[in-house]
Amino acid sequence: ISEYLVQERDALLVLKAIFNDPFLNTNWTGLHCYADYPSQWYGIQCSHDDHVTGISLQSMGLTGKVSANAFAYFPELTLISLNNNSISGNVVNLSSNHKLKHIDLSGNRLYGQILPSLLSLHLLESLQLQDNSLTGPIPEFNQSSLKVFNVSNNNLKGPIPTTPVLQSFSSASYSNNPELCGPPSENPCNSSAFSEKYTSDSDNKDSSKRTCKFATMFLIFDVIGLVAVMLLFILYYKRAKKLKKMMKNMQKDLKEDGEEAEAEAEAEAEERVVVVEEKREENNKKKLIFVGGVEAEFELNDLFKAPAEGLGKGIFGNTYKAKLEGYMGVKSVVVKRLRDLKPLSDEEFTKQVNMIHEHHNHPNLLPLLAYYYSKDEKLLVYKYAENGNLFNRIHVLVSKYAGEKSSKDRIPFRWSSRLSVARGVARALEYLHINIGGIVPHGNLKSTNILLDEHETVVVSDYGLSSLVALPIASQRMVSYKSPEYQSNKRVSRKSDVWSYGCLLLELLTSRVSVHSAPPGINGVDLSTWVHRAVREEWTAEIFDPEISKQRSASHGMLKLLQIALHCCDKSPDKRPEMTEVVRVVENIKVVESEDEEDLSGDPSDDSLSITAPAMVAGDQRL
Numbered sequence: 163i164s165e166y167l168v169q170e171r172d173a174l175l176v177l178k179a180i181f182n183d184p185f186l187n188t189n190w191t192g193l194h195c196y197a198d199y200p201s202q203w204y205g206i207q208c209s210h211d212d213h214v215t216g217i218s219l220q221s222m223g224l225t226g227k228v229s230a231n232a233f234a235y236f237p238e239l240t241l242i243s244l245n246n247n248s249i250s251g252n253v254v255n256l257s258s259n260h261k262l263k264h265i266d267l268s269g270n271r272l273y274g275q276i277l278p279s280l281l282s283l284h285l286l287e288s289l290q291l292q293d294n295s296l297t298g299p300i301p302e303f304n305q306s307s308l309k310v311f312n313v314s315n316n317n318l319k320g321p322i323p324t325t326p327v328l329q330s331f332s333s334a335s336y337s338n339n340p341e342l343c344g345p346p347s348e349n350p351c352n353s354s355a356f357s358e359k360y361t362s363d364s365d366n367k368d369s370s371k372r373t374c375k376f377a378t379m380f381l382i383f384d385v386i387g388l389v390a391v392m393l394l395f396i397l398y399y400k401r402a403k404k405l406k407k408m409m410k411n412m413q414k415d416l417k418e419d420g421e422e423a424e425a426e427a428e429a430e431a432e433e434r435v436v437v438v439e440e441k442r443e444e445n446n447k448k449k450l451i452f453v454g455g456v457e458a459e460f461e462l463n464d465l466f467k468a469p470a471e472g473l474g475k476g477i478f479g480n481t482y483k484a485k486l487e488g489y490m491g492v493k494s495v496v497v498k499r500l501r502d503l504k505p506l507s508d509e510e511f512t513k514q515v516n517m518i519h520e521h522h523n524h525p526n527l528l529p530l531l532a533y534y535y536s537k538d539e540k541l542l543v544y545k546y547a548e549n550g551n552l553f554n555r556i557h558v559l560v561s562k563y564a565g566e567k568s569s570k571d572r573i574p575f576r577w578s579s580r581l582s583v584a585r586g587v588a589r590a591l592e593y594l595h596i597n598i599g600g601i602v603p604h605g606n607l608k609s610t611n612i613l614l615d616e617h618e619t620v621v622v623s624d625y626g627l628s629s630l631v632a633l634p635i636a637s638q639r640m641v642s643y644k645s646p647e648y649q650s651n652k653r654v655s656r657k658s659d660v661w662s663y664g665c666l667l668l669e670l671l672t673s674r675v676s677v678h679s680a681p682p683g684i685n686g687v688d689l690s691t692w693v694h695r696a697v698r699e700e701w702t703a704e705i706f707d708p709e710i711s712k713q714r715s716a717s718h719g720m721l722k723l724l725q726i727a728l729h730c731c732d733k734s735p736d737k738r739p740e741m742t743e744v745v746r747v748v749e750n751i752k753v754v755e756s757e758d759e760e761d762l763s764g765d766p767s768d769d770s771l772s773i774t775a776p777a778m779v780a781g782d783q784r785l
C-alpha cells in the first residue's frame with residue numbers, strides 16, 4: 163500500500179491510542195481505510211481510493227487529549243465530527259486539511275484559543291465549537307462558504323469581529339460567553355468588565371497620565387534590577403570554582419546512584435505489569451451472564467471481535483449491533499454499553515437486571531439475553547429486532563427499487579399493522595404495570611423503543627431501566643418527564659406511561675413526529691394540541707395519515723383509537739384510563755378484513771372521518 167495510506171493508517175492508530183476506547187480498540191484493525199469495509203474502521207469514512215475523508219465519532223464517551231497535529235495527515239478530510247465526547251486539548255490545527263467542510267467539536271473539554279489558521283479553510287461550511295472551555299478572541303472568519311457557526315457556551319473574549327459572515331449569524335451562535343461583546347451578541351461593548359479593557363475616548367487622558375507614572379516606576383526598578391544582577395554575577399563568579407569542584411564530585415556520585423535507580427525503576431515497572439495483568443485477569447474472570455434459560459453461545463471476547471455497527475446513542479449510552487456468525491440461533495445481537503448511570507454497586511446492578519429478565523417472558527417485551535458487569539464496563543445484550551423500530555417504520559422513506567435513487571417510498575404501513583402495534587404495546591405496558599413494581603415501570607415509551615422482530619411482532623425495549631438513570635438526566639431525556647404532571651408538580655407515575663402511550667397512538671395515527679419523543683435534531687409537533695386545533699379549525703380530515711384514511715372501512719376503528727389516544731393524553735393523570743382498560747378497548751377494535759377497500763376518489767372532505775371526529779373530540783372522550 164502507498165506511503166500516504168500507511169501515514170493515514172498510522173495517524174488513525176495514534177487517535178486510537180489517545181481515545182483508548184474498548185470498542186474502537188477492537189474495531190479499528192483494518193490495514194487501511196477501505197471504502198468497502200467500513201466495519202473495520204467504525205466512524206471513518208473512506209474515499210474510493212482509500213483515503214480518509216470523514217471522522218465521525220459522536221457521543222461515544224471518548225476521552226483523551228488530542229494533540230495539535232492529530233489530523234494533519236488526512237489531506238482528503240472533509241468532515242470531523244467528534245461532538246458530545248469528553249475530549250480535551252486545544253482546538254486542533256487543521257490548516258493542512260484544505261478540503262474540510264464540516265467541523266463539529268462541540269460538547270467536549272477543549273480549551274485555549276480558536277486558531278486563526280482556521281481562516282485558511284476556504285471550503286468551510288460549518289464550524290461548531292459550542293459547549294467547550296475556549297478562551298481568547300474570535301478570529302475574523304469571512305469565508306463566504308460558512309453557513310453554520312456556533313461558539314456559544316465558552317469563555318471567549320473581546321468584540322465579535324465585524325466581518326459580514328460573522329455578523330450574519332444570530333446572537334444564539336455567541337451566547338453564554340460573558341466577556342464577548344458587540345453585535346450580534348446581546349452584550350454591548352461599552353458595558354461592564356469589557357469597558358475596563360477596551361477603554362473609551364474620555365478615559366484616554368487619565369490613562370496616559372497613569373502610563374507616565376508607571377514608566378518612571380519601571381525605570382527605577384530597572385536600575386535596581388541591573389545593580390542586583392551585577393552583584394549576583396560577581397558572587398556567582400567567586401563561587402563558580404567551588405561549584406565546579408562540587409559538580410565533579412556530584413557527577414561521580416550520580417553515576418553510582420544511577421545504576422541503583424535503574425534497577426529500582428525496573429523492579430517498579432515489573433510490579434506495575436503484574437498489577438495490570440492481575441486486573442486484566444480479574445476482568446476476564448467476569449463473564450457474560452446469560453439469563454432466562456438462554457444457552458451461553460458466545461463470550462465477551464466474541465462480542466468485542468465481531469463486526470459491529472453503531473445503531474445510535476440513547477439515554478444509557480451507545481447501542482451496537484454485533485454480528486456473531488456461525489452461532490446457532492442467534493445471528494445478530496444488540497449490545498448496550500451503559501454509561502451515565504447512577505452510581506451502582508455490583509449487587510444493585512444485578513438486582514435490577516434480574517428484575518428485568520424475571521419479567522421478560524412476555525411476547526411483546528424484548529428479551530434480555532445476557533449482561534456483563536465490571537467496574538469499568540456494563541453491558542446489556544439483547545436479541546436484534548430484524549425489522550427495526552417503529553419510528554423508522556412510520557417516518558423514514560426507503561428506496562423503492564434498489565439502484566433507483568429518485569424513487570423513494572415508505573414500507574407500506576397499513577391500518578391492520580398499526581392496530582396490531584397499538585395492541586402489542588398496550589399489552590406489554592399492562593403487563594409491566596401489573597408485574598413490575600416501582601414508580602415508573604417504563605418511563606421512556608416512544609417509537610424508537612418499539613421494535614419489530616423478524617415476524618413483525620411488536621416488542622417493547624428499554625423497560626425496567628428507568629431507575630438506573632440519575633434524575634437530572636431522566637428529567638431531560640425520558641418521555642414520562644415531559645408529561646403535564648411533571649411540568650406542574652415534578653411527579654411521574656404509571657399514568658405518565660399512559661400519557662406516553664397516548665402520544666404514541668397519535669404518532670401512529672397521524673404519522674407526524676411527536677415533540678415529546680423526537681430524536682435529537684428532529685422537530686416534532688405537540689400532537690394532542692395539534693389534533694384539537696385541527697378539529698377547531700375544521701381540517702379534521704387531515705388528522706389521519708392519508709395512507710390509512712383512504713381505507714374507509716377502517717374509519718370506525720381509527721376514530722376509536724383516536725378517542726383512546728386523547729383520553730390517555732388528558733392533562734390530569736387521574737382522568738386517564740388504566741392500561742387494563744385500554745387493552746380491553748383496543749382489543750375490541752375490529753380488524754378490517756379487506757385491506758384493498760380504498761377510497762379511490764381521493765376527495766378527503768368526503769370522508770366520514772371529518773364528520774365524526776369533531777363530535778368525538780369536542781364531546782365525551784371516555785372509553
Ligand SMILES: Nc1ncnc2c1ncn2[C@@H]1O[C@H](COP(=O)(O)OP(=O)(O)OP(=O)(O)O)[C@@H](O)[C@H]1O
Nearest residue numbers: 473474475476477478481496544545546547551610
Ligand atoms: N434490539 C434492537 N434491535 C434493533 N434495533 C434496536 C434494538 N435496540 C435498540 N435499537 C435501535 O438502536 C437505536 C439506539 O437505541 P437506544 O436505545 O440506544 O437509543 P434510543 O432508543 O434512540 O433512545 P433512548 O435511550 O432514549 O431510548 C434506536 O434507533 C433503537 O431503535
